[in-house]
């Protein structure tokens with residue numbers, strides 16, 4: 001990552017320390033997502049919940065020149081900020097930001113995804129998983145955040161995905177806690 005990208009990431013981190021409406025993942029979680037994309041040679045990814053674009057930047061950087069990220073966000077002011085941040089990082093060409101609710105947009109997507117990152121509302125994870133799971137390639141991965149930071153709220157999702165016959169699912173105890181679910185059939 002170049003100096004500009006690191007400074008944009010730093011500015012989002014600093015802003016989030018004083019404002020309670022940003023909620024970025026941790027730097028380590030961002031690197032983990034990027035590494036998942038690179039090591040799986042992912043070319044088509046999806047993100048639910050962009051906020052100011054912190055996690056989007058890590059994914060877009062890993063996909064630059066190799067693929068595309070569709071990123072869904074329902075708050076238009078946040079889309080404006082994320083767009084500015086991605087532009088500064090010269091990553092806007094990698095990302096197709098869609099404004100609206102994930103539940104309305106997912107059914108309209110025709111792509112098959114290598115990796116999906118869910119980081120919107122925890123009580124919508126199960127519903128979005130249902131809308132998504134047949135759009136995941138075999139050996140594709142769904143990553144869901146907040147398993148450790150919001151354990152109780154995320155338990156229904158964890159139980160649901162772990163009992164799904166097509167997926168194997170593990171907790172990755174980084175930052176807020178990722179549930180990593182791989183489609184096996």
Ligand SMILES: C[S@@+](CC[C@H](N)C(=O)[O-])C[C@H]1O[C@@H](n2cnc3c(N)ncnc32)[C@H](O)[C@@H]1O
Nearest residue numbers: 023024025049051054055073074101102119120
């Ligand atoms: C935790 S923040 C995302 C943080 C971001 N992934 C990062 O690491 O920088 C959650 C975001 O999801 C958005 N959101 C919540 N429910 C949504 C929905 N149903 N569809 C789309 N976006 C949603 C919120 O507006 C908020 O910006």
